[in-house]
Amino acid sequence: MEQKNIRINTKVLERYNKELNELRDFVSKAKAILKEKLICVVLIGSRARLDFNIGSDIDLILVGNWFTDVLFDRIDEIRKKIVIPLLPIDYFLYCPDEILKFIEQGNPMILDGFMEGIALLNNEYYQKINGIIKTMISEGYILKNKDIWQILK
Numbered sequence: 674m675e676q677k678n679i680r681i682n683t684k685v686l687e688r689y690n691k692e693l694n695e696l697r698d699f700v701s702k703a704k705a706i707l708k709e710k711l712i713c714v715v716l717i718g719s720r721a722r723l724d725f726n727i728g729s730d731i732d733l734i735l736v737g738n739w740f741t742d743v744l745f746d747r748i749d750e751i752r753k754k755i756v757i758p759l760l761p762i763d764y765f766l767y768c769p770d771e772i773l774k775f776i777e778q779g780n781p782m783i784l785d786g787f788m789e790g791i792a793l794l795n796n797e798y799y800q801k802i803n804g805i806i807k808t809m810i811s812e813g814y815i816l817k818n819k820d821i822w823q824i825l826k
Contacts, residue, residue, distance in 0.1 A: 685727070689720070692731065692760055699755070700793045703735075706754050712736045712769060713802075714794040717786035730761040734786050736772055736798065776806060779815055779824040788817075 693716075700714045718732040719725035739747045747766040765782070767775070775783040787806055792799035809815045814826045 689723075689725075692720075695760060696731065696733075696762075697793060703751070703755050704794055707737065707751075710738050712738065712795060713792065713798040715786050715790040715799060716793055717782065717790040721786075721790045730763055732763045733765065733793075734783070734790070735764060735766045736769055737766065739766060739768060772802060773805070776802070776809065776815075779822045781822050784815070784817070784822050 696716065703714070704711050713734075713736040715721075715734040715736075716731070717734055719729045720731050735751075737747075740750060741747060748764055751764070751766070767783075772783060772787075776787075784806060787799065787802045790799070806815070810817075814824070816823045816825055
């Protein structure tokens with residue numbers, strides 16, 4: 674069954690703003706605890722594009738200098754130190770070199786995330802990655818055709 678987006682009304686927008694405030698509070702606490710380890714947090718997907726519906730989850734990319742290469746261990750590393758808000762959140766934890774590798778591979782989540790996302794922490798890093806993607810587009814290495822990213826070179 675196809676899920677249809679709902680026009681954002683005042684009640685949904687109020688809920689979105691409340692959740693965004695909770696996210697910003699979480700990011701602030703995470704940065705205070707993780708310090709230099711946490712480099713950037715990006716809100717991605719339907720919440721960033723404002724085309725979400727009632728059942729949409731919250732997708733976050735957390736870029737950091739993690740101790741381990743195992744994703745689930747990275748999540749445990751955060752959970753042990755920070756109280757996770759009771760929101761429907763999916764976390765994607767990557768290192769900076771992984772972000773660059775995923776861009777070269779044409780990873781749609783990373784490309785869309787850094788082209789359409791909202792930086793909740795470290796807009797400077799977000800803009801740097803956004804600029805790398807734009808340069809690759811302008812130089813003909815990657816292309817977004819409708820909703821599909823293509824690697825050209």
